[in-house]
Amino acid sequence: MAMNADTTLDMQRQINDMKSKTGSPVFDTYQTSLTGRYCSKEMSQLFSQRSRHSTWRKLWLYLAEAEKELGIETISDAALTEMREHLVVTDEDFEIARVEEKKRRHDVMAHVHAFGQVAPSAAGIIHYGATSCYVTDNAELILMRDAMDLLLPKLAKVLSNLSAFALQWKSEPTLAYTHLQPAQLITVGKRAAQWAQDLIFDLESIEHVRETLQFRGAQGTTGTQASFLEIFGNDSQKCDQLNELLCKKTGFPSCYPVSTQTYTRKVDLLISNAISGLGATAQKITGDIRHLAAWKEIEEPFEASQIGSSAMAYKRNPMRSERIYSLSRELQSKPGSFAATLSDQWMERTLDDSAIRRIDIPEMFLLADAILLSLDNVTSGLVVYPKRIDARVQEELPFMITESIIMRLVATGVSRQDAHEQIRVLSHEAGAQVKNEGKGNDLVDRIKRNEFFRPIWADLDHMLDSRLYTGRSSEIVETFCGERGVVAAKLAKYQDYIRAAGVAELSV
Structure with a gap:
């Protein structure tokens, strides 16, 4: 039945009345499910507005410190002191920046003015010689580096879970499938080792882009450093020293040798290719688990009071694996977006990269984080039903001999x-x-x-003894996942994290 205007108006009054009583904006505005339901607190905080804009302030401080160290006398000690005292953006600072941005239609300049209000001695030298990408691009590189540092140990933990599982079940015969039709036998552990190997490739890919990540540094408006050459009286050596100091302060090995107004968006694509590879692997693993659950051979953890279906009370739906599968599908879409952004950067830069990267970069890491949290939870508690597995083996074994x-x-x-x-x-x-x-x-x-x-x-x-037909499955698992295997070698530097980490708890 259609609602008339009076009914609609009455409902709106009721909603407004409830808002005034509850006073919570969280339930009255759109919230991303990634931060509200799925990802970790630390990843959510890393990509928060306070984290991003506080990083901008650190970058402005580092620039001013480096310029002073290289002889710019107009930058006073008082200016640097005030900047250091106000590196964390407060709620009041955000309000000042909001008003400034509405007036100036420029977010970087809005925050320059907001920083200058709380550090008045530095107001005239904040952003000296820099273009906006000095803070936006360098901050994004810092955030992506720190995000990968959060992801890698979590990925290592999942690998550790699967490796232990593979060793535990290395000799348990199970049906292998080609074309999703029963094929010759493998073992439960061998299949888990296959999953682990794909995750090893993801670990190596993410480690590689993390280790080779460089800084944009202070490059000027089109990457020529013209403004800094002027500041330093045509002293090219000081331009190089400036970037060396900035890299030292921010923890990067070096700057990219060539920049335009931005660092090349090829970097974002390379990172997204590595991160999205994790999504493909996670979708493969959880797809297998969903099939195994349908055959009642292996299940993800299922809590005592968990409800599988609101209607069918007997159901034990693999909802965690389905969640991972779903989030992985979205993660795998990201490289296409980053590739399009790269290809559309005409000449030295166009601004159509800005809005989409504000979405794509945080979402890519939030998705990966959420996937790893859930995958850790699932792989920490996989339940195996050996008798059911053997029954299915025996149904097919006569054909296989x-x-x-x-x-x-x-x-x-x-x-x-x-x-x-x-x-x-x-x-x-x-x-x-x-x-x-x-x-x-x-x-x-x-x-x-x-x-x-x-x-x-x-x-x-x-x-008809199924153990005769698993080939070298057990040996393969031992070689790959054992104490001297590939997995152990790869996980050596993450052992402190793995030992300290418990089973990942899911918020929902």
């Missing part, structure tokens, strides 16, 4: 082609019974009744 039967028959002098045809016919008969009549797999019984197979009848029961 047919190649061994052929080889044993040939060893007794039987034609390989004849053996293949005989086993093909019986296999299809048994398969038809399973699919058309819903009965069990009776291939072994059919073989025992067929005189052609008499030479290997005595071997059949022994051949």
Whole structure:
């Protein structure tokens, strides 16, 4: 039934009345589910407005300190002292900046003026020689570096979980699947080792972009350092020294050798490729877990009071794996956006990179953080049902021993082609019974009744031991995940974090 205008107006009055009673803006404005539901407090704080704009103030301080160290006498000790005393942007500072930005339509200059109000001795030298990208770009590089430093130990923790799980179940036979159809056997641990190997690649990729990340530094409006060359009286050496000092103060090894007004947006794309790779891996892992849960072989943790479905009370839906899968899908979309931003940077810079990067950069890291938190939780508590796994193995095992039967028959002098045809016919008969009549797999019984197979009848029961068909699965797991394996070597530098970290708690 459609609402009339009076009804709508009445509902709005009720909402406004509730707002006045509750006084909470959180429930009256859009909030991203990443910060409200999924990611960690530390990652959310890192990309907060206070963190970003306080980083701007540090960068202005570092610039002023370096310029003074290089002989700029107009920068006083009092100015530097006042700047140091007001590095954290307060709520009052944000209000000043809000008013300034509305008037000036420039966020950097708004914060320059807000900083100058609380550090009046520095008001005339804040941002001296710099362009806006000195603070915006350098701050983003700092934030992305620090964000990767948050992600890497969490990724290492997930790897540690999977490695321990793989070792625990390294010898448990399970069905392997190709084309999502039963194939020859592997072990539960071998499959987990496959997951771990993909995560190793992600760890290495993120470590690489983290280790090779450089600083933009103080490069001027088009990357020529013209303004700083003028400040330092055409002394090119001091321009180099300025960036060396800035790198030392911010903890970067060096600056990118060539900049435009910005650092090249290729850097963002390289980082996003590494981070989004984690999303692809996480989606693969949780997709496998969801299938295994459907077959009742392996489940993610399920709490005693957890509800799987509001209608179907018996359900044990893999909601954590589904959440990871969903967030991973979004993370994997990010490189396309960063690639488009890079390709659209005409000449030395266009501003159409600004608004989208304000969204893409934080979201990329918030997504990755949320994925790792949930993946840690899932991999810390995977539940295995060995009897169910074995039951499913036994349903398919008669088909899987047919190649061994052929080889044993040939060893007794039987034609390989004849053996293949005989086993093909019986296999299809048994398969038809399973699919058309819903009965069990009776291939072994059919073989025992067929005189052609008499030479290997005595071997059949022994051949139905599933442990005979997992190949080197256990050895592969031990080599990869054991004490001297690849995983242990990669995780060595993260061991303090791994030992201190418990199971990741999910907020919802």
